Amino acid sequence: MEKLPIIIAGGGIGGLASAIGLAQKGLASIVLEKSAQLGEIGAGIQLGPNAFHAFDALGVGDAARKMAVYIDNLRLMDALSGDEIARIPLGDDFRNRFKNPYAVVHRGDLHRVFQDACKASELVEIKTSTEVVNYQQDGAGVTVIMKNGKRVKGCALIGADGLWSKVRKQIIGDGAPLVSGHTTYRSVIPYDLMPEDLRWNAATLWAGPKCHIVHYPLSDWKSFNLVVTYHNDAPKPVAGLPVSHEEVRKGFEHVAPIAQQIIERGKDWKLWVLCDRDPIMNWVEGRVALLGDAAHPMMQYLAQGACMAMEDAVVLSEAMEAYSGNIEQALQAYQTRRRLRTARVQLQSREVGQHIYHPDGAHAALRNQIMGTKTAEDWFEVMSWLYDGLEQ
Numbered sequence: 001m002e003k004l005p006i007i008i009a010g011g012g013i014g015g016l017a018s019a020i021g022l023a024q025k026g027l028a029s030i031v032l033e034k035s036a037q038l039g040e041i042g043a044g045i046q047l048g049p050n051a052f053h054a055f056d057a058l059g060v061g062d063a064a065r066k067m068a069v070y071i072d073n074l075r076l077m078d079a080l081s082g083d084e085i086a087r088i089p090l091g092d093d094f095r096n097r098f099k100n101p102y103a104v105v106h107r108g109d110l111h112r113v114f115q116d117a118c119k120a121s122e123l124v125e126i127k128t129s130t131e132v133v134n135y136q137q138d139g140a141g142v143t144v145i146m147k148n149g150k151r152v153k154g155c156a157l158i159g160a161d162g163l164w165s166k167v168r169k170q171i172i173g174d175g176a177p178l179v180s181g182h183t184t185y186r187s188v189i190p191y192d193l194m195p196e197d198l199r200w201n202a203a204t205l206w207a208g209p210k211c212h213i214v215h216y217p218l219s220d221w222k223s224f225n226l227v228v229t230y231h232n233d234a235p236k237p238v239a240g241l242p243v244s245h246e247e248v249r250k251g252f253e254h255v256a257p258i259a260q261q262i263i264e265r266g267k268d269w270k271l272w273v274l275c276d277r278d279p280i281m282n283w284v285e286g287r288v289a290l291l292g293d294a295a296h297p298m299m300q301y302l303a304q305g306a307c308m309a310m311e312d313a314v315v316l317s318e319a320m321e322a323y324s325g326n327i328e329q330a331l332q333a334y335q336t337r338r339r340l341r342t343a344r345v346q347l348q349s350r351e352v353g354q355h356i357y358h359p360d361g362a363h364a365a366l367r368n369q370i371m372g373t374k375t376a377e378d379w380f381e382v383m384s385w386l387y388d389g390l391e392q
Contacts, residue, residue: 003155004141004153004154004155005028005029005030005125005154005155006022006027006028006029006030006154006155006156006157006158006320007029007030007032007132007142007144007152007154007156007157007158008029008030008031008032008157008158008160009032009132009144009157009158009159009160009161009165009166009167010031010032010033010034010159010160010161010162010165010292010294011031011032011033011035011038011126011128012111012160012162012292012309013107013110013111013114013292013306013309013310014160014291014292014293014294014306014309014310014312014313015031015033015158015160015161015291015292016031016038016111016114016115016117016118017054017058017114017309017310017312017313018158018160018291018312018313018316018317019031019114019118019121019124019126020058020059020060020114020117020118020121020124020313021057021058021313021314021316021317021318022123022316022317022320023118023121023123023124024058024059024317025317025318025320025321026123027123027317027320027321028123028124028125029123029124029125030124030125030126030127030152030154031118031124031125031126031127032127032130032131032132032144032146032152033126033127033128033129033130034128034129034130034131034132034147034161035128035129036128036129037128038111038115038126038128043106043107043186043187043188043218043225043227044104044105044106044107044188044216044218044225044227045104045105045106045107045110045303045306046102046103046104046203046216046303047064047068047102047103047104047105047110047306047307048098048102048303048304048307048383048386048387049095049098049099049100049101049102049387049388049389050100050307050311050386050387050388050389050390051064051306051307051310052064052065052100052101052103053099053100053311053389053390054307054310054311054313054314055310057314058117058310058313058314058317059117060113060114060117063113063116063117064105064110064113067105067106067109067110067112067113068101068103068104068105069103069104069105069216069217069218069219069220069221070090070101070102070103071090071102071103071104071201071202071203071216071217072089072090072091072201072202073087073088073089073090073200073201073202073203074087074088074090074102074202074203074204074205075087075088075200075202075203075204075205076205076207076371077204077205077206077207077259078206078207078208078256078364078368079206079207079208079211079212079213079252079255079256079259080208080209080254080255080256080364081256082256082257082258082259085207085367085368085371085372086371086372086374086379087202088376088379089376090102093376093380094376094380097380097384098380098383098384098387098388102203104203104216104217104218104225105218106218106219106225107306109219110306130146130148130150131146131147131166132144132145132146132147132157132159132161132166132167133145133146133147133166134166134170135157135167135170135288137157137285137286137287137288141153141154141155141156141287142154142155142156142157142287142288144157155287155327156287156288156289156327156331157287157288157289158288158289158290158291158316159171159288159289159290159291159294159295160290160291160292160294160309161294162292162293162294162297163177163275163293163294163297164177165290165293165294167288167290167294168283168290168294168295170285170288171283171284171285171288171290172280172282172283172290174277174280176237177237177275177276177277177297178275178276178277178278179234179235179236179237179273179275180273180274180275180276180299180353181231181232181233181234181235181273182229182230182231182232182234182273182274182299182353183229183230183231183232183234183238183251183271183272183273183274184227184228184229184271184272184273184274184300185227185228185229185230185243185247185248185266185269185270185271186225186226186227186269186270186271186272187226187266187267187268187269187270188218188223188224188225188226188268189223189224189226189265189266189267190222190223191217191221191222191223191224193224193265194215194224194265195261195262195265197258198215198258198261198262199217199224201217202216203216204216205357206255206259206262207356207357207358207359207364207367208252208254208255208259208358209254209358209359209360209364210230210231210232210358210360211228211229211230211231211251211252211254211255211358212228212229212357212358213226213227213228213229213252213255213259213262213263214226214227214228214229215227215262226262226265226266227300228248228251228252228262228263228266229274229300229357230251230252231358232251234273236273237273237275238271238272238273239272239273240270240271240272241270241271241272242268242269242270243269243270243271244269245266245267245269247269247271248263248266248269249263249264274299274300275297276297276298276299276346276349276350277296277297277346278346279296279339279342279343279346279347280295280296280339281339282335282339283295283296283335283339284331284332284334284335286328287327287328287331288331289316289331289334289335291309291312291313291316292305292308292309292312293305293309295312295338295342296308296338296339296342296343296345296346297346298342298345298346298349299346299349299350299352299353300349301349301350301352301353301356301357302345302348302349302352302386304345304349304386308341308342308345311338311341311389311390312334312338312342314390315334315337315338315390316334319331319333319334319337320334337390341390344385345386355367356371
C-alpha cells in the first residue's frame with residue numbers, strides 16, 4: 001500500500017470504525033469531519049449480535065461491552081389493544097445461537113468507543129471543521145478538495161459522509177434521498193419519569209395503524225430512550241428539529257392509553273423525517289468508495305444502520321490487507337462482499353415498516369396471529385440471515 005494515508009470523509013461511527021479497522025492492518029488514515037467537534041446526533045441505538053461480531057473484528061469488543069445495556073427481551077405490542085403480540089427472549093439460548101448478545105446503548109457512548117480507539121492509535125489522524133466537497137484522482141492517488149479550498153492528498157478516499165454525501169454526489173449523482181413520509185420524534189427521559197409499569201428491561205415496540213412507539217433503557221438504567229414514528233406523509237427531509245409536545249401527541253391519539261402515557265412522559269422532542277435510497281450495485285470509482293449511509297442509507301426498522309456501517313469497516317480493512325498491492329482491486333472486493341447484504345437490509349427495512357409496524361384491520365390481525373405463534377427457535381431462524389454476520 002502506498003505511503004500516503006487513506007482519506008476518510010466523515011467522522012461518524014462508520015468513518016471512525018473504518019479508521020480503526022485500517023489501523024489494525026497497519027494502514028494510516030486521516031479522518032476529515034465537517035463539524036467543529038466529533039459527536040453523534042440522536043440518543044439510543046440497538047446493537048444486534050452482528051454488531052458485536054464487528055466490534056471484536058475491529059478490536060474494540062471489550063470497550064463496547066462495558067458501555068452496553070443488556071436487555072432481556074424484544075417485545076412487540078399491539079398499540080391499539082395494549083396486548084403483547086410476541087416476545088423474543090435474548091438470554092442464554094439467544095447468545096449461544098448467535099455467539100453474541102443483543103444490547104442497547106447511547107449513540108454518543110458508542111461513538112466515544114471509536115473516538116478513544118482512534119486517539120490511542122498513531123495511525124489515525126482526525127481533523128474537524130474540515131468538509132470534503134470534491135475530489136480528483138489519478139493513478140498516483142486521490143486529492144480531496146475542502147470547502148475552504150484546501151487540499152489533502154491520499155492513496156484512497158472513503159466517503160463515509162452520510163445520507164447527503166458529497167462523495168456520493170460525485171460518484172453516483174443520484175440526487176436527493178427518497179423521502180418516506182414517516183416522521184420520527186425522539187426523546188430521552190430520566191428513569192423516574194418512565195411509567196413504573198413500563199420500566200421493562202426490553203426493547204419494546206408498540207405497533208399501530210400508521211404509527212409505532214419504541215422504548216428501552218439507556219446509560220446503566222439512568223434514562224429511557226423514546227422513539228415514536230408517525231406516517232404523516234411528511235413531504236421533505238428534516239433532521240433534528242425541535243417540536244412541541246402537542247405536535248407529537250396528535251399522531252398517537254388513536255392508540256391505547258397504556259401506549260399514550262409513554263408519549264406524555266416525553267420532553268424536549270426533536271423530529272426527523274426518515275429518508276433512504278434505493279440499493280445500487282456500484283459505489284466505487286477507482287480509488288474512491290462509499291461506506292455506511294453514504295453507500296446504503298436505510299430506514300430504521302431493522303435497527304441496522306450503524307451495524308451495517310461497522311460491518312463495512314471490517315470488510316474494507318480486510319480487503320485492503322488482502323489486496324495491499326492494488327487499492328482499486330481492494331475496493332472492488334469490498335464492494336462485492338457488501339452490496340447484496342446491505343441491499344437486503346435496505347429493502348427489508350422498508351417492508352418491516354410497512355407490513356409489520358404500521359398496518360391496520362385484517363392486515364394487523366393477521367400479523368398478530370402469525371407472529372404470536374412463533375417460538376423462540378422460530379424467531380432465531382428468522383433472524384439468522386442478519387445476526388449470523390458478514391457472509392450471510
